Amino acid sequence: MIKSKILEELIDRWLTKVGTLVAIFITFRGHNAPGGGFAGGLILGAVFVLQYLAGQQPTIRRKPILNPERLLGLGLLLALVTTATPLFVGGAPLESYIWSITLPQIGKVKIVSSTFFDFGVFFVVVAVVLMVLTFLGTRGGAISHEPTDGAG
Amino acid sequence: MSSLVALPILIPLVAAALMLVVRNLFAQRAISFVALLSSLATATAVLVDVWNTGDIAVSRLGGWPGSFAITLVSDGLSSVLVVVALVVTTTVLLFAVGQQTPDEHSPYYHPVYMALVAGISQAFLAGDLFNLFVAFEVLLMASYVLLTLEGNRAQIRSGTTYVVLNIIESVVLVMAVGLIFAATGTVSFAELPERIAALPDGVRMGLHLLLLVAFGIKAAVFPLFSWLPDSYPTAPSSASAVFAGLLTKVGVYCLIRVQTLLFPGELSNVVMIVGVSTMAIGVLGAISQHDMKRILSFHIISQIGYMVFGLGIGGAVAIAATIFYLIHHIPVKTSLFLVEGIIERNTGSSSLDDVSGLARKSPLLAVLFLIPAMSLAGFPPLSGFLAKFALVRGGLSAEQYIGVGVAIVVSLLTLVSMVKIWVGAFWGEVAPTSLINSVGVLRQHRSMATATAILVGFTLVIAVAAGPLYEFASRASDQLLNIERYISAVRSAS
Numbered sequence: 171m172i173k174s175k176i177l178e179e180l181i182d183r184w185l186t187k188v189g190t191l192v193a194i195f196i197t198f199r200g201h202n203a204p205g206g207g208f209a210g211g212l213i214l215g216a217v218f219v220l221q222y223l224a225g226q227q228p229t230i231r232r233k234p235i236l237n238p239e240r241l242l243g244l245g246l247l248l249a250l251v252t253t254a255t256p257l258f259v260g261g262a263p264l265e266s267y268i269w270s271i272t273l274p275q276i277g278k279v280k281i282v283s284s285t286f287f288d289f290g291v292f293f294v295v296v297a298v299v300l301m302v303l304t305f306l307g308t309r310g311g312a313i314s315h316e317p318t319d320g321a322g
Numbered sequence: 323m324s325s326l327v328a329l330p331i332l333i334p335l336v337a338a339a340l341m342l343v344v345r346n347l348f349a350q351r352a353i354s355f356v357a358l359l360s361s362l363a364t365a366t367a368v369l370v371d372v373w374n375t376g377d378i379a380v381s382r383l384g385g386w387p388g389s390f391a392i393t394l395v396s397d398g399l400s401s402v403l404v405v406v407a408l409v410v411t412t413t414v415l416l417f418a419v420g421q422q423t424p425d426e427h428s429p430y431y432h433p434v435y436m437a438l439v440a441g442i443s444q445a446f447l448a449g450d451l452f453n454l455f456v457a458f459e460v461l462l463m464a465s466y467v468l469l470t471l472e473g474n475r476a477q478i479r480s481g482t483t484y485v486v487l488n489i490i491e492s493v494v495l496v497m498a499v500g501l502i503f504a505a506t507g508t509v510s511f512a513e514l515p516e517r518i519a520a521l522p523d524g525v526r527m528g529l530h531l532l533l534l535v536a537f538g539i540k541a542a543v544f545p546l547f548s549w550l551p552d553s554y555p556t557a558p559s560s561a562s563a564v565f566a567g568l569l570t571k572v573g574v575y576c577l578i579r580v581q582t583l584l585f586p587g588e589l590s591n592v593v594m595i596v597g598v599s600t601m602a603i604g605v606l607g608a609i610s611q612h613d614m615k616r617i618l619s620f621h622i623i624s625q626i627g628y629m630v631f632g633l634g635i636g637g638a639v640a641i642a643a644t645i646f647y648l649i650h651h652i653p654v655k656t657s658l659f660l661v662e663g664i665i666e667r668n669t670g671s672s673s674l675d676d677v678s679g680l681a682r683k684s685p686l687l688a689v690l691f692l693i694p695a696m697s698l699a700g701f702p703p704l705s706g707f708l709a710k711f712a713l714v715r716g717g718l719s720a721e722q723y724i725g726v727g728v729a730i731v732v733s734l735l736t737l738v739s740m741v742k743i744w745v746g747a748f749w750g751e752v753a754p755t756s757l758i759n760s761v762g763v764l765r766q767h768r769s770m771a772t773a774t775a776i777l778v779g780f781t782l783v784i785a786v787a788a789g790p791l792y793e794f795a796s797r798a799s800d801q802l803l804n805i806e807r808y809i810s811a812v813r814s815a816s
Contacts, residue, residue: 239429243342250336262385263328264392 189217207288211295238300245293338436380815393449398798418560420769438464498532512812541573555615559663567656594634601627640716674746
């Protein structure tokens with residue numbers, strides 16, 4: 171495979187960083203404007219697809235602790251915990267709470283609990299893109315449990 | 323109570339997410355069981371409440387007012403079906419764990435199984451058409467994975483049919499949902515009845531037929547059943563047991579909602595004819611088969627016909643009978659597939675040519691087969707007899723003599739094909755080719771046997787508790803027919 175050094179540099183230096191920032195911006199923006207976790211996740215996913223097309227492994231794959239399945243689980247968990255938490259304080263599932271806090275220098279900041287849900291969705295979407303890049307075309311049977319003690 | 327309604331969906335989903343992170347097999351098994359049992363506990367609490375008060379429990383996700391919220395509605399029918407579904411899925415999981423097959427050892431089996439459970443619960447609880455569609459997608463995605471998890475040739479081949487057919491079903495369903503929204507401006511079950519009633523006749527009938535086709539494919543009614551006997555037999559035994567017991571019944575549940583809530587009493591002749599032909603054709607298919615899994619798969623279709631027939635008759639008595647039939651059928655069918663799974667695990671084959679003499683080898687297994695098989699055929703005093711009796715009574719009171727006649731003949735034919743399995747697999751000399759080892763079939767697979775026995779016991783409980791259960795089914799059917807009650811319960815929920 172011929173790798174284009176310039177393309178690689180360009181993507182690594184610019185697109186990855188700018189794309190990640192845009193993705194996070196879009197995710198935060200989603201509360202009151204078009205955007206949100208799903209759109210943000212797709213943008214970051216597109217960044218990984220570009221990296222992949224440029225002949226690199228998507229960055230997250232280099233860190234084994236964040237393998238895509240785990241990321242998928244953590245994202246789903248984050249979204250579901252946000253869904254279920256209101257039940258413990260007497261609300262309805264998925265109910266959203268808003269807190270305002272005043273930070274020094276920055277001023278008034280509004281924190282919305284549904285942002286956590288959005289980030290859960292964000293991670294799920296990113297993980298799905300990564301899993302598509304990793305597993306599409308491999309044999310399903312080749313994937314098995316990480317070594318467990320005598321599970322058999 | 324309303325806060326508990328969402329938990330049978332949430333708990334399995336949380337478990338699924340957790341198991342994507344925790345990938346140790348033993349931990350996954352533990353999480354699965356804890357999740358299923360705690361879901362079962364909450365679902366039972368809701369059922370008891372609905373049973374005692376006769377109310378409809380409603381949960382509004384997000385706490386938004388009016389039709390903005392996603393509503394989950396647990397009336398008599400929904401609450402009892404969620405409980406039955408959780409009982410069945412829990413025992414099948416016990417069976418799957420005991421089976422020691424490669425598919426259960428895959429790190430994806432348990433998360434996907436939990437997603438399937440969440441999808442089933444959500445389908446029963448959904449309070450609007452769009453979420454019903456989402457629930458279908460969730461359970462279908464999970465079923466695609468479970469069906470093809472071993473990834474062998476036969477599974478991929480039949481998996482392809484299954485996936486294509488179900489995608490067609492999803493497309494029809496989402497089209498129906500879109501068109502209904504375009505015509506009425508809502509998808510909520512509480513608002514649709516009024517607005518659908520105000521539509522012109524042609525539009526109403528078109529929308530109704532679209533929904534009937536979509537759910538008809540899912541429920542595998544005549545003439546939309548051909549995917550079922552092709553795909554279920556190749557699935558791993560534990561998966562095919564859940565599919566056989568539950569997935570088609572989700573389709574039947576949706577047909578019940580369509581016929582009672584959205585389009586009450588419309589096109590009931592069509593539904594009845596479809597029901598009668600489904601039971602006749604299903605059983606004829608079963609008689610011509612020579613493989614246990616295929617015989618049992620055709621019986622699913624035939625039994626679906628009974629429920630759809632009851633739905634077509636309409637009226638409180640027949641619908642109560644349909645609900646009772648549904649409750650009885652899910653565990654009976656699943657336990658038959660589990661028994662078949664044990665046989666296949668031991669002999670490596672489900673063909674009646676290869677298996678024989680099991681009754682001598684393992685009398686207990688024979689009993690475990692005989693009880694649900696006779697129940698399926700409608701032998702007194704088992705639950706199937708009571709379900710069929712109620713249905714026949716409903717048919718007679720509505721003067722549907724042809725349908726009732728067909729139902730009785732079909733149940734004789736069901737008996738014939740059950741006897742065929744009995745004679746082929748359980749009687750006779752122990753086949754020399756069969757791989758059964760002399761230790762005894764059940765002692766070797768304790769948890770598979772326990773799971774099957776629990777489920778068979780559950781069907782016996784249904785037979786013993788038929789009186790109160792039938793009374794509950796009639797109340798659930800009154801609830802279904804009283805649309806105003808449903809609407810006001812959803813509107814007044816906070």
